[in-house]
Amino acid sequence: MTSPLSGRGAGGEGWPSAETITRLPKAEVHVHLEGCFEPSDVEQLAQEAGESTRPTDVTGMDLSQFLELLDWTCSLVRTPEQVARAAYAFAEREARSGVGYADLIFNPTHWPAWRHRLDAFVEALDVGFREAEEDGLPPVGLCVSLLRQQTASEAIELVDWLLEFRHPRIVALSIDGNEAAAGRTGPRFSAAFRKAADANLHRTVHAGESSGAEGVRDALELLFAERIDHGIRAIEEADLVAELAERQIPLDVCPGSNVQLGLYPDRSSHPLDSLRRAGVPVSINTDDPALMRHSLVSEYAATATTYSWDSTVLRDVARTSIGASFCDPDLRARLLTALDAWTP
Ligand SMILES: [Zn+2]
Numbered sequence: 001m002t003s004p005l006s007g008r009g010a011g012g013e014g015w016p017s018a019e020t021i022t023r024l025p026k027a028e029v030h031v032h033l034e035g036c037f038e039p040s041d042v043e044q045l046a047q048e049a050g051e052s053t054r055p056t057d058v059t060g061m062d063l064s065q066f067l068e069l070l071d072w073t074c075s076l077v078r079t080p081e082q083v084a085r086a087a088y089a090f091a092e093r094e095a096r097s098g099v100g101y102a103d104l105i106f107n108p109t110h111w112p113a114w115r116h117r118l119d120a121f122v123e124a125l126d127v128g129f130r131e132a133e134e135d136g137l138p139p140v141g142l143c144v145s146l147l148r149q150q151t152a153s154e155a156i157e158l159v160d161w162l163l164e165f166r167h168p169r170i171v172a173l174s175i176d177g178n179e180a181a182a183g184r185t186g187p188r189f190s191a192a193f194r195k196a197a198d199a200n201l202h203r204t205v206h207a208g209e210s211s212g213a214e215g216v217r218d219a220l221e222l223l224f225a226e227r228i229d230h231g232i233r234a235i236e237e238a239d240l241v242a243e244l245a246e247r248q249i250p251l252d253v254c255p256g257s258n259v260q261l262g263l264y265p266d267r268s269s270h271p272l273d274s275l276r277r278a279g280v281p282v283s284i285n286t287d288d289p290a291l292m293r294h295s296l297v298s299e300y301a302a303t304a305t306t307y308s309w310d311s312t313v314l315r316d317v318a319r320t321s322i323g324a325s326f327c328d329p330d331l332r333a334r335l336l337t338a339l340d341a342w343t344p
Helices: 018-023 039-049 063-075 080-096 118-134 152-165 186-198 213-221 232-236 238-247 255-260 272-277 296-306 311-324 329-341
Strands: 026-032 099-106 140-147 170-176 202-207 227-230 251-253 282-284
Touching: 018 296, 026 227, 026 251, 026 282, 026 311, 026 329, 039 080, 080 099, 080 118, 080 140, 099 170, 099 329, 118 140, 118 152, 140 152, 152 170, 152 186, 170 186, 186 202, 186 213, 202 213, 213 227, 213 232, 213 238, 227 232, 232 238, 232 251, 232 272, 251 272, 255 296, 272 282, 282 296, 282 311, 296 311, 311 329
Parallel strands: 026 099, 099 140, 140 170, 170 202, 202 227, 227 251, 251 282
Antiparallel strands: none
């Protein structure tokens, strides 16, 4: 426990500043490549594809309209150079928010031009990430995602490919998509996730956003999730909250995204802080930052302000992000050392 003032940096109104948060050593663990195209990128891609552009303002969109916009944007990305450019731009985005490492989710079903040449897609991303690292930008690991609407055999096929390809850039198997539309799919994907777990591939699972607490339970019991992307609707079941705290399962929370997509009316009614106070490890993430028009720094700032967090809480949340990430142990140790040395 800390007193309300003991951990505060400058204190008072306007704290924490963007500069304070940017300097905070942290990882980002829940962000989608598909949601990282700025309106100017979309315009350029549309032009290169010879298509007319579409409105990219997500205000008032529901999750299914939002996913449709993602699909259209990604369908414009057709050359290795465009893919590498997106990877490099992502690392630049993370650097601007002071991120030391990021796990980036991509879902092959969103990239129709690459459906039968996924190897080439990953290689092209890798080119962009390597160039970024050479330029001093943060390292990025890839979480390759299934879609909730896919079949059990498609899931096994993707895992077989991952295990055969075993590209060092790929750190985890993931699953995302609209669970409200897909229904209960945990049992369908259990064999694929078991196979990944048996081969020591990390697992992260979207649940407890478009599904309720039962989706989070399925993620843990059927999909062997090490982390939950979102997971906030676990709050609807007290026993589950206690279990997440007991087992220290991290929730990769995206408060701004949840409010924008209408899951909660505003930030103060979002359960992030209640989960944290109950002992559940939570991190802050952007989900689809370009489409949502926010950054990791603005998300930390808005969250800290909403709940009047002091610097001790900010440090704890950043520590969770680093601990939950799938980065290599050396980098994790370096980031944690830097975090201990951070001065608010
Ligand atoms: Zn997400």
